[in-house]
Amino acid sequence: MPDTAIDPDFGFTSDELDPEKCPVRQVLAQVGGKWTVLILELLQHGPRRFNALGRAIPDISKRMLTQTLRDLERDGLVSREVFPTKPPSVQYALTPLGVDLMKAMGGLLDWAWTNFDKVKTARDVYDATP
């Protein structure tokens, strides 16, 4: 549904919602990933190694664990450090930027814990009325 210039219903320039330019969209594309916040939460407990994270998340595959960590590293939210043990071990940790992000997420996480029962109820009601 392409539209140029100014939106008649809201008065935005379309730039403000341009996927490439809107920070919210860019950040949420990452943070909204299925595993992202879970991993960030675990790393709040301190640095952890690859397989420790894998063990902690019951249903993640190595493939997705690798990929999510790579993306977080790319965005500067997580650091990756290799230790020359045999076999080599790899430690992941939150960067200061990552710590900051998790602080900013606090409100949302609290909301999730305190309000999820309401969401669940709403779902049940909705599903029960065909």
Added chain:
Amino acid sequence: MPDTAIDPDFGFTSDELDPEKCPVRQVLAQVGGKWTVLILELLQHGPRRFNALGRAIPDISKRMLTQTLRDLERDGLVSREVFPTKPPSVQYALTPLGVDLMKAMGGLLDWAWTNFDKVKTARDVYDATP
């Protein structure tokens, strides 16, 4: 990577991360959707109709707009009201629960606006070093 009982690295019961039981995972699965927050933000400006939302989001398809709105309605975050005009018009609005969620998201959205340049820089650096 299935694991039962207590995680040795963290000390969680696996229940706390069980996809079905963890509120954070459940809420983020919704909120993390590509269009969800965008739509909620638009609805903060007041109730809007289906096609108004479609016009405001340059690159959403009707299919995804429908689906995202349905999911939000199911979760009790958005209300849907049909007016018997010809042709019928449909108005979407935030529910009190939706308003509350958006308040809780404030921190994250602010973070996105003020810190996205850092993320972007980190990305450029990462991509430049093969």
Added chain:
DNA sequence: TGTATAGGTCTCATTTAGAGACCGTTGCTG
């Protein structure tokens, strides 16, 4: 010798998202 651990990669099947045609009803325009 045989098995386990480390941190991944690779392939293939399944799931989800996206583009865009289509639909029925109505009103406006020529």
Added chain:
DNA sequence: CAGCAACGGTCTCTAAATGAGACCTATACA
């Protein structure tokens, strides 16, 4: 009165993301 546009969707088909799990190299321990 014919034709087109707008309302709010649904339907089909394709493309992209995700998931399961086999495989890899090197070392240590039994």
